[in-house]
Amino acid sequence: MRPDKEVTIYDIARTLNVSPATVSRGLKDHPAISTKTKRRILEKAKELGYRSNNFASNLRKQKTQTIGILLHELHSHFIVSVLAGIEKVTTEAGYDILIAHSSESGQKEVANAQNLFHKRVDGIIASLAFDTPDLSHFLQFSEKNIPIVFFDRVEEDSLGTKVIIDNYKAGYQATQHLLDQGCKRVIHITGNQSRNVYKQRAKGFKDALLDNNQEYNPANLKITDLDRVESEKVANEILNMQPRPDGVFCAGDFSAAVCMRVFKSAGLRIPEDIAIVGFNNDVICTLIEPQLTTINYPGVEMGEIAARILINHLNGNADITLTNSIIIKSDLIVRESSLRKPIE
Amino acid sequence: MRPDKEVTIYDIARTLNVSPATVSRGLKDHPAISTKTKRRILEKAKELGYRSNNFASNLRKQKTQTIGILLHELHSHFIVSVLAGIEKVTTEAGYDILIAHSSESGQKEVANAQNLFHKRVDGIIASLAFDTPDLSHFLQFSEKNIPIVFFDRVEEDSLGTKVIIDNYKAGYQATQHLLDQGCKRVIHITGNQSRNVYKQRAKGFKDALLDNNQEYNPANLKITDLDRVESEKVANEILNMQPRPDGVFCAGDFSAAVCMRVFKSAGLRIPEDIAIVGFNNDVICTLIEPQLTTINYPGVEMGEIAARILINHLNGNADITLTNSIIIKSDLIVRESSLRKPIE
DNA sequence: CTTCAAATTGCAACCGATTGCATAAATTTT
DNA sequence: AAAATTTATGCAATCGGTTGCAATTTGAAG
Numbered sequence: 089m090r091p092d093k094e095v096t097i098y099d100i101a102r103t104l105n106v107s108p109a110t111v112s113r114g115l116k117d118h119p120a121i122s123t124k125t126k127r128r129i130l131e132k133a134k135e136l137g138y139r140s141n142n143f144a145s146n147l148r149k150q151k152t153q154t155i156g157i158l159l160h161e162l163h164s165h166f167i168v169s170v171l172a173g174i175e176k177v178t179t180e181a182g183y184d185i186l187i188a189h190s191s192e193s194g195q196k197e198v199a200n201a202q203n204l205f206h207k208r209v210d211g212i213i214a215s216l217a218f219d220t221p222d223l224s225h226f227l228q229f230s231e232k233n234i235p236i237v238f239f240d241r242v243e244e245d246s247l248g249t250k251v252i253i254d255n256y257k258a259g260y261q262a263t264q265h266l267l268d269q270g271c272k273r274v275i276h277i278t279g280n281q282s283r284n285v286y287k288q289r290a291k292g293f294k295d296a297l298l299d300n301n302q303e304y305n306p307a308n309l310k311i312t313d314l315d316r317v318e319s320e321k322v323a324n325e326i327l328n329m330q331p332r333p334d335g336v337f338c339a340g341d342f343s344a345a346v347c348m349r350v351f352k353s354a355g356l357r358i359p360e361d362i363a364i365v366g367f368n369n370d371v372i373c374t375l376i377e378p379q380l381t382t383i384n385y386p387g388v389e390m391g392e393i394a395a396r397i398l399i400n401h402l403n404g405n406a407d408i409t410l411t412n413s414i415i416i417k418s419d420l421i422v423r424e425s426s427l428r429k430p431i432e
Numbered sequence: 433m434r435p436d437k438e439v440t441i442y443d444i445a446r447t448l449n450v451s452p453a454t455v456s457r458g459l460k461d462h463p464a465i466s467t468k469t470k471r472r473i474l475e476k477a478k479e480l481g482y483r484s485n486n487f488a489s490n491l492r493k494q495k496t497q498t499i500g501i502l503l504h505e506l507h508s509h510f511i512v513s514v515l516a517g518i519e520k521v522t523t524e525a526g527y528d529i530l531i532a533h534s535s536e537s538g539q540k541e542v543a544n545a546q547n548l549f550h551k552r553v554d555g556i557i558a559s560l561a562f563d564t565p566d567l568s569h570f571l572q573f574s575e576k577n578i579p580i581v582f583f584d585r586v587e588e589d590s591l592g593t594k595v596i597i598d599n600y601k602a603g604y605q606a607t608q609h610l611l612d613q614g615c616k617r618v619i620h621i622t623g624n625q626s627r628n629v630y631k632q633r634a635k636g637f638k639d640a641l642l643d644n645n646q647e648y649n650p651a652n653l654k655i656t657d658l659d660r661v662e663s664e665k666v667a668n669e670i671l672n673m674q675p676r677p678d679g680v681f682c683a684g685d686f687s688a689a690v691c692m693r694v695f696k697s698a699g700l701r702i703p704e705d706i707a708i709v710g711f712n713n714d715v716i717c718t719l720i721e722p723q724l725t726t727i728n729y730p731g732v733e734m735g736e737i738a739a740r741i742l743i744n745h746l747n748g749n750a751d752i753t754l755t756n757s758i759i760i761k762s763d764l765i766v767r768e769s770s771l772r773k774p775i776e
Numbered sequence: 777c778t779t780c781a782a783a784t785t786g787c788a789a790c791c792g793a794t795t796g797c798a799t800a801a802a803t804t805t806t
Numbered sequence: 807a808a809a810a811t812t813t814a815t816g817c818a819a820t821c822g823g824t825t826g827c828a829a830t831t832t833g834a835a836g
Contacts, residue, residue, distance in 0.1 A: 096822055107786045112823055122784060139550050141494075144822035147487040147791045150438075162515065163715075168506045184551070187531055206483050212661075332514075345719045352721070371507075376687045376719055377696070414509070440792055450815045456793055466814060488792035491821045777836105784831070796817105801811085803812070 095138040104132055105383055115140065124270045153182060155398060156204035158197060158214035159189040160241060165370045166387045167215070170239065171392025174213060183210070192327045194220040197264045201225040210234065216241040218280055218313070235401050235408045239394045244284050251394045253418040255285050256385045259292025261420050262337045262365045265381070267300050269363055269428045272337030274302075277310045277347070278339040284312075288338050308333075312343070319343040323350035334362050335426075339388070341366035345376050348425065363426040378424030385418050441476050443710065446572045460485070497526060499742060500548035501535040502558035504585060509714045511559070512546055512689025519559060525743045527554070538564040545569040555579065555742045562584040562624055562657070564732060579752045583738045588628050590642040595738045597762040599629050601635025602727045604763050606681045606709045609725070613707055614773045615679030618646075621654045621666055621691070622683040630655075633711070651675075652723050656687070663687040667694035678706050679770075685710035689720050692700045692769065694724050707770040722768030729762050 097111040103109070106125065114121045114129035121129075132138075133359065146152050155178055159167055171187070178185050187208060188200035197217040204212065205228050211231055214236060223243050229236055230247065241249040259276075266274050275291040279286040290309055297304045310325070312318040325344065326333055338344035344366035348358060356362050358378055369384040393414060401408035443453040451470065458473035458615035460467045465473075476482075490496050493503060499522055503511055515531070522529050532544035533581060541561045548556065549572050556573055567587050569761070573580055574591065583595040603620075610618050620637040623630040634653055641648045654669070656662040667690065672679055682688035692702060700706050702722055711716065713728040737758060745752035 094822090095816080098822075108823075109787075110785055112825085113785090120784060125784080136614065139552070141491070142551065143487040143823050144490040144791085146489055147485070147793095147826075148822085148824045150791070152487075162506070162512045163509060165507060171506065183814095184530070186528070207486065208483070301438070342719075349721070371686070372716055372719055375686075375693065375716055377693070377721055438792090442792075452793080453795075454815055456795085457815090460794095464814060468815075469800080469814080485792050488821085489794075491793045491823095659831070779836075780834090782831105782833080784829100787827090788820100789818075792821105793819095794820085796819095798818105799816075801812100801814070803810105805810070806808090 092423040094141070095133075095136045096141070097135060098105050100129060100132050100138060101346045103136075104128055114340040123377040137408075152184075152208050152210055154184045154186055154207065155395070156207065156209035156212045157185050157198055158204070158212060159187065160192050160197070160215050160217045162189050166240075166368050166385055168389035169387025170215075170394075173388040173393075174395040176388075176392075177396050177399065178393050181395075181403075183399065190217045192218040194218070198225045201228075201325060201328050205229065210402055212236040213239065213394050215239050216243065216283065218283065219283075229234040231417050235398055237394045237398045237408070239390055240285060242284050249397055249408050250413045251390055251397070251416065252284070252413060253385060253390075253416050255288035256295075257338075258367070258420075259289030259337070260296045261292070262289075262367070263296035263382060264300070265420055265422065266337060266363055266365060266426060267296065267302070269335070269359070269426055270303075271363055272280045273308075273331060273333040274337060275310060275326055275329075276339070277312060277314075277319070277343060279312065280316050281311060286339055289421035293337060302305045312342040314340045316342075316346055319346035320350055323347040327351070327354050328355075332362075333363075336362060337365045337368050337411075340369045341370040341373055341380060341382055344380055344382075344425075348376060348380070359424065359426050359428050363428060365420075365426050369421060373421075373423065381423045381426035382421055383418055384421050386416055390416055437486070439480045439483070440475075441482075443480060444476050444482060445482075446758055448472055477548060493662055494516070496528075496552050496554055497710075498528040498530055498551065498553050499739070500551070500553035500556045501529050501531045502544055502548070502556060503531065504536050504541070504559055504561045506533050508712075509729060510584075510712050513731025514559075514735035514738075517732040517737075518739040519735075520732075520742065521736050521739035523632045524740075527743065528744075534561040536562040538562070542569045545572075549573065553642050554746055556580040557738050557742060559619070560587065560627065560629065579742055581738045581742045581752070583734055584629060586628050593741055593752050594757045595734055595741070595760065596757060597729060597760050598638040599632035599735075600639075602711070602762050602764075604640045604728075605634030605636070606633075606711070606727055607637045607640035608644070609766065610679040610681060610709060610770060611646070613679070613703070614769055615707055616646075617652075617675060617677040618679035618681060619652050619654060619670055619673075619677040620683070621658075621663070621687060623656065623658050625655060632682055637681060657683045658687040660686075660690055663690040664694055667691040670756055671695070671698050671700075672742060672750065678709075681709045683711050685712045685714040685717055685724060685726055688724055688726075688769075689716050692720060692724070703768070703770050703772050705770060709764075709770050711763060717765075717767065726765055726768045727762055727768035728765050730760055734760055 097108045101108045101111045111129050114126045161167055190197035190200055194217045197220055223246055226236055236248040238248055242250045242252060278290050281287050294304050309321045312322050344364055348364055351362055358364055366382040367382045369382045373380040373382050400406040441452045445455045457592045496557040505511055534541035534544055538561045541564055567590055570580055584590055586594045592650050619760040622634050625631050638648050654666045657667050668729050688708055692708055695706055710724045710726040713726045715726040744750040
C-alpha cells in the first residue's frame with residue numbers, strides 16, 4: 089500500500105477478512121454488529137490511520153450534514169457572538185457550517201444564497217442584509233423543503249421560523265429611560281425602515297413619546313446608514329437643530345459612539361447637555377467616555393436557539409413549520425451616557 | 433420525474449440523447465465538445481434546474497476544493513479583515529473555505545486542525561492561538577502534502593510559508609515615536625512571549641530603548657493576557673510605579689483602550705502625563721478619547737496574499753516550499769494619544 | 777439430535793460525476 | 807473516391823461508503 093494513499097473501509101475489510109459492509113456498520117456502531125468485531129474494526133481503523141470519506145458518504149446518503157449561515161456582517165460583536173452560539177450547537181450535533189456574509193449588500197446576499205443552495209446545505213440560518221428588498225432568493229430552499237431559520241433581521245410576515253428580540257419593547261424602554269432622565273427633546277437615529285429591527289425600535293420610540301404626552305414629530309426620526317460618515321452628518325444636524333435635542337436614542341452602538349465624539353468636540357457635556365442610549369452592548373460601550381447606556385442583546389443564546397430549532401427539525405424531533413416566532417429577552421443597561429439622576 | 437428529485441447529468445443526457453460523459457464535458461466547457469452541443473446541454477441544464485453534485489465530483493476527483501482557515505479569534509477587526517481578503521481570493525478561484533476558530537485556546541486549535549484534516553481540506557491557512565505549545569497538530573497535513581500558509585501569529589522556525597509584518601520594526605518604530613515625543617520612562621505591555629508577534633515587538637521595544645541610550649529594565653516589560661481584567665491590573669500597577677512611567681506601548685488596541693480608561697479615571701492626562709501607543713488600528717482607536725496612536729496592519733491585503741500563495745501552489749503555478757516568509761508593510765499612525773509635539 | 781429463532785455477516789446495487797481509451801462522424805488530403 | 811486526419815461523442819470503470827435483503831452462523835428450545 090502506498091503511504092500517500094488513503095485508507096478505505098475496503099482496506100480494513102481485507103486485512104480483517106470481513107466485508108466492507110460490516111466495516112461500515114462497525115464504524116458507526118450499528119447494533120447488528122457483534123461487540124468483538126466492532127472492537128477489531130475500530131482498532132484496525134486507528135492502526136491504519138483511516139479517515140472516513142464524507143463525499144462518498146454524503147453522496148450515498150443524499151445529505152450534506154451542513155448548515156448554511158447567511159450573515160449581514162462579521163465586523164460586529166453581536167454577530168460573532170451569535171455565530172459562537174450556532175457553532176456550539178451544530179458542532180455537538182455533528183453538523184458543519186458554511187458561513188457566508190454579505191457585507192450588508194442585498195445583492196451579495198442573493199449570490200450567497202445561490203451558492204449555499206448549490207452546496208446543498210441541509211438547512212439555513214439567516215439574518216438579512218441592510219437593503220435586502222425581498223425574500224425571493226429563499227424560495228428555492230422552501231421548494232426543496234430545506235428549512236430556514238431567520239434571526240434578528242427578519243422579514244415580518246415571512247414564512248419560516250424567526251428568532252428575535254422584542255425590538256418594539258426595547259425601543260420603548262430606551263426612550264422611556266431618556267424621558268425618565270428628564271430629556272424633553274429626544275431624537276431617534278435609526279436605519280432602513282424596511283428592516284424589522286429598525287422599524288420596531290422606531291415604533292417603540294414613537295409610542296413611548298406619545299404615552300408620555302410628548303409631541304411626536306417625524307423630523308425626530310433620523311434615518312441613516314448608521315455608518316461613520318452618515319452618523320457624523322446626522323450628529324452635526326442635531327447640533328444645529330433649534331431647539332437642540334437633549335436626548336438621543338441611537339439604534340446602534342457604533343453610530344452612537346460616533347455621535348458622542350461629535351457632540352463632545354462641539355463642547356457638549358454628556359449626559360448633562362445631551363443624553364445618549366445605544367443598542368447592542370458592543371465592546372466599545374465600556375471603552376468610550378462616558379460609558380454608553382445600551383440595550384443588551386443575548387447573542388450567544390440567540391445563536392444557540394436558532395441552531396437548536398433547526399437541528400431538531402432536521403432530526404425529525406420537532407417541526408419547524410409549527411413554530412413562528414421566538415422572542416428572546418433583552419434588557420437596558422444603564423451607564424454614564426444617559427444617567428442624569430442617581431439610581432434609586 | 434418526481435418534482436423533489438434532483439436532476440443529474442443522466443437526466444440531461446437522456447432528454448438530449450447524448451451520453452452522460454458528453455454532458456459532463458459540456459458543462460465544464462471541455463474543448464472536445466462542439467459548440468452546438470454545449471449550448472444544448474447548457475440550455476437543458478438550466479431548464480431542468482440542474483445543480484451539480486459536489487460530492488460525486490469530489491469523490492471522483494479526490495479533491496475537495498476547500499481550504500481550511502484556522503483562526504485564533506473572530507472578535508477582532510484585524511482578523512475579520514484578513515478573512516475578507518481570503519474570501520475574495522478563494523471565491524474567485526472557486527474554492528470554498530471552512531472557518532474554524534479556537535477562541536485563543538491551543539487545545540481547541542488542535543481539535544479544529546483534526547476536524548479540518550478529516551474534512552480533507554486541500555490546504556490550510558492558519559494563525560496560531562495565544563497558547564499553542566507546538567505545531568505537532570500540523571504534521572498530519574505535511575505528511576499528506578497538504579500545503580499550509582501561516583499568517584500573523586506564526587512559529588518562527590517552522591516549516592511552511594509565513595505571511596507576516598515586521599513586528600520587530602513596528603515595535604521599534606512605536607517605541608522610537610514615544611521617545612521622540614519626549615517620554616523618558618516607557619513601558620511595554622505585551623502577550624505570550626512564545627508568540628512571534630509579541631516577542632518581536634518586545635525585541636523592537638528593547639532595541640529602540642538601547643539605541644536611544646535608555647536603560648532597559650525587564651520590569652518595563654509587562655507580560656499579560658491582554659484581556660480586560662489583566663489590562664486593568666497592569667494599568668493599576670503602572671499607576672503605582674515609582675517613578676511613574678510616562679509612555680506606554682501596548683501590543684494591542686483593546687488593551688491600550690482599557691489602560692487609557694484606568695489612567696484617565698486616576699486623573700492622568702493623556703498624552704501629557706502619559707503617552708500611549710497601541711497596535712492593530714482597530715475601530716476603537718478613533719472612537720475613544722484621545723484617539724489612539726497605533727500600528728496599522730493591512731489585514732485585507734494579508735489575507736489576499738496568503739490565499740493567493742496557497743491557491744497558486746494548489747494549481748501548480750508556484751511551489752510553496754520555495755517561499756519562506758513574506759513580509760507585508762505596516763505603519764505607524766500617529767493620533768492624539770501620543771502626540772505631545774506638533775508634527776513638523 | 778432436530779428445529780426454529782435470533783444474532784451476525786455478506787452480497788450487490790446504489791449515489792452522480794469524471795476520464796482514459798475506443799469509436800464514429802466530419803473534414804481534408806492525395 | 808479512397809485514405810488520412812481531425813473533431814466529436816460514447817463506453818465503462820472508478821471514487822468510497824451505505825443499506826435492503828439474503829445467507830449464514832450461533833444459540834436456545836424441544
